[in-house]
Amino acid sequence: MAAVFLAGGAGYIGSHTAVELLNAGFEVIAADNFSNSSPESIRRVEQITGKSAVLYEADIRDRKAMTEIFRKHKIDAVIHFAGMKAVGESVQKPVEYYRNNLDTTLTLLEVMREEGCSKIIFSSSATVYGAENPVPYTETMPRGICSNPYGWTKAMTEQILEDAAKADPSLSVILLRYFNPIGAHSSGMIGEDPQGIPNNLMPYITQVAVGKREQLTIFGNDYPTPDGTCLRDYIHVVDLAKGHVCAANYILGMQGVEIFNLGTGRPYSVTEIVDAFERVNGIKVPHVYGDRRAGDLAEFYANAEKAREILHWETTLTLEDMCRDSWNWQKQNPNGYR
Ligand code: NAD
Ligand code: UDP
Secondary structure, eight states: OOEEEEETTTSHHHHHHHHHHHHTTOEEEEEEOOSSOOTHHHHHHHHHHSOOOEEEEOOTTOHHHHHHHHHHSOOOEEEEOOSOOOHHHHHHOHHHHHHHHHHHHHHHHHHHHHHTOOEEEEEEEGGGGTTTSOSSBOTTSOOOOOSSHHHHHHHHHHHHHHHHHHHOTTOEEEEEEEOEEEOOOTTSSSOOOOSSSOOSHHHHHHHHHTTSSSOEEEEOSOSSSTTSSOEEOEEEHHHHHHHHHHHHHHHTTOOEEEEEEESOSOOEEHHHHHHHHHHHHTOOOOEEEEOOOTTOOSEEOBOOHHIIIIIOOOOOOOHHHHHHHHHHHHHHOTTTTO
């Protein structure tokens, strides 16, 4: 049984990935400083799967703590989720974002080298394609100019991992470029638990639906898209999590660096998301149209062919599943894990 270390594993995508890895027979060891999560998520992962996972409270930048974990467990591969991810906050606090998101990676790479672990999968983002590349984005396109420090931490981390693999041919790297993960586990027991006012569309919608926020502001309806609102490639977090299982299996037998888009390839507009949410759940989401949000692109979506061909991964869950499961999680956990 291969063992996977989930850095930042108690978070939204990490916890869903933990479920799928355990179900696929992997051993899961996670560490998190709970700066944006709660240990409760991994407890619920264990309830969902009926299997146990090891969870450490630790900062991934803490070399001593990481070394202890790598000595205690024979870790076959690392999945690096740990990072701060709020785009707007990254503009206000660039130094904190570069410090956390780059140091976590550098510490992992040093400890992995010292302790003999040579496989790392990184949570990157479609944001690294920047505004210059035409849609759909394909992995062979060059990275573009990012519009905020968060995006640059993803682009820089990709570069660091590529350089590390070039210098050390025994190191294998997979860069997973996520599109827009939404949804939750179908049990409603784990899901996205944003602190404070949500930045992202779906948690904002669910908080309006549950009565925590008055109305949704749709950022701009004058974009050059069919209904004037932005188009994005929304992917169910459980499909995304299964993509990590495929990547974990693949990296065990691969050399070098591979990049995979994890998206559906099918974009939806903001209005389509709101309409689908209302229809599927039979609940109104009061909304108004407001100004464009700085830095937003009119549209982006994935060419998802490479992951299909090489990882044998494809998405199966629909927009309806995403809307139903997001609402199910919010309804059952109006205050998240608290
Ligand atoms: P999340 O905030 O729920 O999970 C990240 C986890 O990392 C949190 O549990 C947080 O407490 C932890 N963490 C942060 N810094 C840490 C540190 N120094 N030491 C230990 N733990 C630390 O976010 P998520 O949505 O699950 O995202 C996971 C990864 O995927 C992030 O790197 C994020 O940037 C990336 N990503 C997310 C999205 C998205 O829309 N959710 C899209 C593209 C990429
Ligand atoms: N959006 C919106 N209102 C909100 C949050 C988001 O209209 O309160 C829009 C946003 O402009 C974008 C889409 O929803 O077009 C998805 O935004 P999100 O922040 O979830 O992801 P991103 O576009 O940053 O990848």
